[in-house]
Amino acid sequence: MRKKEGNKEEDILKAAIEVFAQAGFYDAKISKIAENAGVSIGSIYVYYKNKDDILNKIFEKIWGSLFHNLDALVARSDLSMVEKYDAMIDMIFDTFTENSSTAIVIAHEQQRLLLRNRDSFTEYYDKFVGLGEKIVREGIKKKAFNPNIDVNIFRHFLLGAFRDLITSWAVVPDEFPLNLVRRNIKFLSKYGILNHNQE
Template sequence: MRNKSAEKYQRILDAAVKVFAQKGFFQSKVSEIAKEAGVADGTIYLYFKNKDDLLISIFEIKMQEVIAHFRAALNQQGDAVAKLKHLIHMHLEEFQANPDLAAVFQVELRQSSRFMHESEKMELKLYLDLIGEIVEQGQREHLFRDELPVGLIKRFIFGTLDEIVSTWVLAGRRYDLRAQADLVVDLLLRGVQRDCEVRGQGNQQQEVVQ
């Protein structure tokens, strides 16, 4: 029972990701998602409150998974610079590997009035916290500029990553997102690292947007 339920819940969620990614939130019909998931329309309402809830749930579930996964991986890393590098790589790789999810996160999710206008987004805060912890560690380790407020820096880092992914999604996900990872690392570190230790890391450069 448990498992069957959980499996159907998952199937609906995956179908929703796929359909939302393809058609956009408002263009997606509940009946399409149902068909994609191989269930009846009404069944969806046994697992989710409504269409909006379906979208929000995608975000919440996936973010929880991602945060748990990232947090575990970061514990394997040493100093803040190493952690930040790793986070950036994982962030980009995650979306590269799940392009439909990327589309939903970067575009469709923002079409849910509930998501956009309610200030909840607990999971987003948790992700920002994850970044914030790295920044704080970096400042404690005297690797990061400590005159910068953490609240701003974590948003700066997240914002850059978010923008990179959005641009990639809107450009049709045609180029290799991971290839930009090192460059992004370079740019972000230049912004946040203390002066002495920076200079002369990345001069890598490959595939370029247009």
């Protein structure tokens, strides 16, 4: 028997993330992914069923990671609800900024996949969303969060805002200093834009 040398499966995934982020899924060429991964075109089809499969695995991986991190966070009992919320923002923020190309891919392709491949979309996403909503609901119960906001709407509000800002940062990092973005996301989602110390 012969063993597989190196880790082609991972090399291909990494190369695909870069190529998808750079060119967009449809303009990304399998041949380019193969080239960047240092692998033949045929090998890609040994490890992945087809082009869509590669994309799905990318989502599987990042949402899996986000879910597990959030799961650990939800379990902590040493944090107040606001601290937990801040920690969640930080966790999401760190995950995306450490994987900026993945962030771009998600920002570009997730909507389309959710809309037209809802069934084959990674279950980690739904689990992740469930945990996030749990934090907010608990915060409402403990009177830290406003009971009048719609949790589902808030979720889209926050993730939508996140997506635009992370993408902007990933594309032109200089215009969006990480700490400034992080601080503003936390502040705006908690306090909004109004000036509360009006004089």
